[in-house]
Amino acid sequence: MFGYSLGELGSILVMQGFSGLILFSVYLLMALGLAIIFGQMGVINMAHGEFMILGAYMTYFCSHLFASFLPGLYGGYFFVAMVVAFIASGAAGLFVEWALIRRLYARPLDTLLATWGLSLIMQQAFRSGFGAREVGVELPPWMMGSLQVTDTIEVQINGLFVMGLTLLITAGVALLLFRSRWGLQVRSVMANRTMAGAVGIDTRRTDRLTFGLGCGIAGIAGSAFTMIGSTGPTAGQLYIVDTFLVVVFGGAQSLIGTIASALTISQSQSTLEFFLTGSMAKVLTLLIVIGILMLRPQGLFALKVRR
């Protein structure tokens, strides 16, 4: 294990640091949409993974559309695909909120059951619509491969892309939540729904937009994950556990908490994975998380909220 030369150890450190950062971005991107929905609205959205996969399928759809009709612009299809994914998942989210979620705000545990049912329905819809088999989403050539920094250090282009995207979306969400009128309304509804309604905030509209935005971000995440993962009817299930882990560990209502939690989990996971094996790393990471949650049941960062 430690039979490496000093130079090699140096590049291990750099490359492992980098894979830790990629993992961090992936976790954060997965969790952002859920952090908004679960954290701000208290809705346990078990169908989060399926909204991500809806985004992934939209990407698949766009890649085919561009390949058939606009081959000249193929290199840029991914950006269009992300916008389409946002709109599709966001619209689906708005519809679901209107049809299902708004009837369940007073019963948070029932949303768990309802959205779990929704996730099964969406999985079967994907299966009927796109086929039971996984689909391969082809990436534009410039997104594949890696940049050679030194002889032993390589930086993956799609990793950089995910990191950039995560940074952008996190900044966007933070701005929206803390610097916009809508964000102010969301935060006041979260703090005290009745009072917010009394001062004239349309709480229903706020809820619907929040849910839609969370689902839309899930769609973008799903679109980005076609670069690193699979696209199939049940692929959303691969992400849902990690996503909840990140959000709950971070403290449900705090954006900073989500970021800190994604960082902690990803770094311990990728470091442990290097020195142990994949399965053992996961076991240890979960143990650490459980241990900390026993000491701090409210998560890493918790806001003071009046109940």
Next chain:
Amino acid sequence: MSSEKLTGNLLTPTRRGLLVGAATLSATAMLPQLALAEAPPTAQVNTTGLAVTDSEVTVGILHSVTGTMAISETGSVEAEKLAIEQINAQGGVLGRKIKFIQEDGASDWPTFAEKAKKLLVQDKCAAVMGCWTSASRKAVLPVFEQYNGMLYYPTFYEGLEQSKNVIYTGQEATQQILAGLNWVTKEKGAKTFYLLGSDYIWPRTSNKIARKHIENVLKLKVVGEEYFPLGSTQFNSVINKMKLVKPDVIYAIIVGGSNVAFYKQLRAAGIDLTKQTLMTISVTEDEILGIGGENIVGAYACMKYFQSLDNPNNKAFVPAFKKMWGEKTVIGDVTQAAYLGPWLWKLTVEKAGSFDIDKVAAASPGVEFKGAPEGYVRIHENHHLWSKTRVGRARDDGQYDVIYETAELMEPDPFPKGYQ
């Protein structure tokens, strides 16, 4: 069963039409006698109350068409339906047309057991083609043994099982692993191996066999062995590790969605599989659909069947499959093994002269199917198949070039001595 006959009946409609026409013209009067000669009385061929009438015999198809496993099991269902249709077009089994009842295991093992019981107890199926994962097979095995049914199981699996009531039409682990390791050692001069797998029984048992073979038989070195939780999507750390260790061969048994993530990340990390030797026993043409051919080009897969296999049987099988299920479908190793099920059952029933389960089980050893798309198979005393092992190299269009096959049929050995 000659391949010529297959071709004649299924692939040239004009010729088939001519034959039918000729038959109606000249032999209408002969038909009852013909049927009599071909179809022995039901009381004689069915003494245990199976669902057999003078004109029909019922079999079951039991796979997941919903849930996680639908991804993998769809191909098996398609292949089994094709085989049944072809057998019926040739006159059926002992003069009886095959009727099938399909049940959905829904990727849930207790559901598999429940549906298996329904197919055996309520529907009295003469045989069942089904299951895919070992977990589902383990769940239905007690049912098949208790109610004395016959299961044709298509998937390559870890071995360590044998039952009177099951015919295993896929490879057990040694058939899939040993020849491939020998080949890669000889052809690539490999000295060091890095073993990877998803964390459950099949990859673990297979890697154990691989390690024993590498260390004890080939006298070479395993420089790493790692497992990842099912559904794991992050492989950057292990890829970094492999970049440092630089194994001659990466031996990967990763399954499901993880597979896609693994190959995409390998490529993104700049590991070019046309230069780095990678051998897998878990990626068929079906999986490449999800992975994308461009992400896995150059990798070696060790299987018994590839869609590109060049023999007359396969040249008839592939177009027939595509005609029934669409031009875009692909055929992987397990799909072909599933196709063998109904045919082997038909041949065994005809050899036994009876649908009775006990007689079919007893007649199974020695049954050979010369029309198999993989070439030729024969059932061993242990109810597994004698078949060849082949190595294919992935092309960027999602197909494999077959570059090696064993000269002899490999003997199935579900309880290999010295490998446990």
